[in-house]
Amino acid sequence: MRRVLHYRLPRFPEDRAERLEEQFAAFAEQRDWRSEPPWIATSRSSGLFESEFLRHLRAAEGADVAAGGFLKMAGDETDALTLTFFLRDLSAEYGLAVALRDEDNPLAKLRLLEFESGRLQSGLTLEETLARRPVIKKVRGESILFYPPTYRLHSQAPPGSGEWGYALCGLRAYAPSLLEAEREALKILRGLGHLGA
Numbered sequence: 001m002r003r004v005l006h007y008r009l010p011r012f013p014e015d016r017a018e019r020l021e022e023q024f025a026a027f028a029e030q031r032d033w034r035s036e037p038p039w040i041a042t043s044r045s046s047g048l049f050e051s052e053f054l055r056h057l058r059a060a061e062g063a064d065v066a067a068g069g070f071l072k073m074a075g076d077e078t079d080a081l082t083l084t085f086f087l088r089d090l091s092a093e094y095g096l097a098v099a100l101r102d103e104d105n106p107l108a109k110l111r112l113l114e115f116e117s118g119r120l121q122s123g124l125t126l127e128e129t130l131a132r133r134p135v136i137k138k139v140r141g142e143s144i145l146f147y148p149p150t151y152r153l154h155s156q157a158p159p160g161s162g163e164w165g166y167a168l169c170g171l172r173a174y175a176p177s178l179l180e181a182e183r184e185a186l187k188i189l190r191g192l193g194h195l196g197a
Contacts, residue, residue: 003073003104005080007087008057009040010097012066017042020067020090027086030179034076038083042067078137078146078182080105084113085178088126092118137182140193144168144185146178 012020021040028037041050041057043066057068071083084100091098092115100113109129114121120129127150134145147165163174164181169192175181 003102005071005073005083006101007069007071007083008061008065008099008101009067009090010062010064010099012042012094012096014043014066016094017044017067021045023090024069031082031182033079035072035074035079038069038071038086040067040069076137077135078178081135081146082178082182084126087113088115088118091115137185139186139189142168142189144182144189146181146185 009020021042021044024038024040028039039050041054043054045051045054054065054068058065071079073079080102087098087100090096095117098115100115102111102113105111113126115126119125127148130148130150134147134151137144137146145167147167149162149164151165163176164178165172165174166181166185167173168185168189171188173181173184173188175184
């Protein structure tokens, strides 16, 4: 059975639902997803599936759930990570609570993430929670390592640069966001493929 990430936005202002749907659509188009692209169900949703999903969600979790959705994973941890950062950014932008439930996450501390105004309920940032290890993505038999901004290669290393690091094929570079780091790493990998490396 595939891993499924569930996300909820309780008490989201109805007058911002159209913008939220546009943000999800733009986010889904920003990258190639190994899983299905993320989507959101709101009271504005006209599709039968989205409308019924929201109706059942409200019946199960309460009428204060204004929007929600899920992402069926297909083995790419960066799909989960980019969705997590996107939801964190939505929480910060709107100053509201956002919940992400990932019951099959191998890391217990990441099975339920609840953001309030962009920060975890513990008061930590998402980057501080992820700083302990890199995220690995396998593409065409090659491993791409993504390092959170607060990641330190060793105990004597200076604090992070505030940018995402990435490494592949002996190369290391930095980018302002995880999406940009992934995009650049994939460009490098395609370029090396054209060179026959």
